[in-house]
Amino acid sequence: MSTPPHTDPQTAASVRFVRSHLKMRHLILLVELGRHASIVTAAKAARLTQPAASRLISDLEHVLGVQLFERRARGVEPTWSGKMLIRRAGVALAEMDAAHLELSLLLSGMGGKVAIGSVLTPAADILARAIKLFKSRTVNANVVVDFSTSKSMVERLLDGQLDLVLGRILDTASVPLLNFEPITDEVHHIIVRPGHPLAGRSGLQLEELAQQSWIVPPTGSILRDRLTALFLSEGLNPPLETVETLSTSLAVSLLATTDMVVALPRELVQQQLDSGQLVALPFDLGLSMDVYGVITRQGHVLSPSAEAMLMALRETVAATPSLRRRRPAV
Incomplete structure (x- = not known):
């Protein structure tokens, strides 16, 4: 196979791997191995025989040229490469689950679903007003809001469990994988x-x-x-x-x-x-809190519902003078 024009060899190799070698059963098995750390248990969960599961892993290791799992007496343990592939496989399956859900909702006459994670402060006003604006523009859309720490929500965003996060990026290693639109800080x-x-x-x-x-x-x-x-x-x-x-x-x-x-x-x-x-109390804590904002995945195409929610958030922030005054220069 010749390399397509204007495509570097590394990109061409990735395309060949995804389109020629990677199968859905590879993704399912990788996710189950991440959950169970046992080829026997993972194979059963993926509805494969143990020999078939072992062949699939060996095939992946051969094509990629890296070891994905270390065989131990009590099971298998993913290497760094294996952990990375397991995480990406989970995201890919989550995307397919989301696609199936979107289609099901559309066929049933509903308007889709958007999952949001938020730290507490934005939910007090920004998120509530954005949801109201979103609801005025969509029909039968399902909004799911989860509250947690920024770190755990960003992890769920990267895993495909959330569409948007209102929070902070605390792990610098995640920065290249994310888009960040700053809103303001918190006093x-x-x-x-x-x-x-x-x-x-x-x-x-x-x-x-x-x-x-x-x-x-x-x-x-x-x-x-x-x-x-x-x-x-x-x-x-x-x-x-x-x-x-x-x-x-x-x-x-x-x-x-x-x-x-x-x-x-x-x-x-x-x-x-x-x-x-x-x-x-009249006491200045003097704490410097990082700016929070809207976080999405880099290179990820949002569903129509998630895109509509993102637009509602942007308009809500733009229409809030106090946020514009407090937002640091970037």
Whole structure:
């Protein structure tokens, strides 16, 4: 086979591999091996015999010229190349699942599905208004929203489980695989109930805050890491008494009935602040939070529903003057 004009040999080799050698059963087996680490179990899950599964793996290793799995007494363990191929195989199958779902929804008269992951702050206003705008333009569209940390959501985005993420890119190794449209940063305040012992106090010290009972996000979130770093940088132990949650409603409920404290953007509890149910302490945390934004996969073609949601998000951000003022120059 001759190399197509204006195509480099490496690209041509990739095209030959995908179109001539790679089969759907390869993808299914790779994903099952990633789940089970046993050729016997993976072959059964992929509805193959063990010899057939072994031949498929050997065929892939021969064509690619790399070892994909290390054979061990209790099963197999993917090499770095194997892990990469397993992840890509999972994305490919997720895309086919999404295509089948789109077709099924269209045939049933529904308008498609879009899956969004979001950190909490954008959901307080930006995401809610964008969904309202999206719904006004689409018929019978299904929107699924998941809340978690940026790291876990970006991983799910790369795996094809999410269409869009409102969050941050924390892993620099993922940057070449992603598109990022910055929105704004987050200013965090210490929020408590009006009758809290520290409410109304001036001259608060970080040492006093370290002795409080805190509501904190999960370990691995950017806020949790930077709060910990803030205390340690001042020679203080991080708060020992904590409740770990991403639920704003639970945090508000706990603040109303206890002397706990939490660091939150005002946007998440603006209604409670305006009504006097909660107050912000006069203390500047001085935390530098990374800009969050809309994250999509590089080179990935969004479904019509996901594209419509992306447009709604862009228009919502553009129509919000406060976000434009706070957005850092890039």
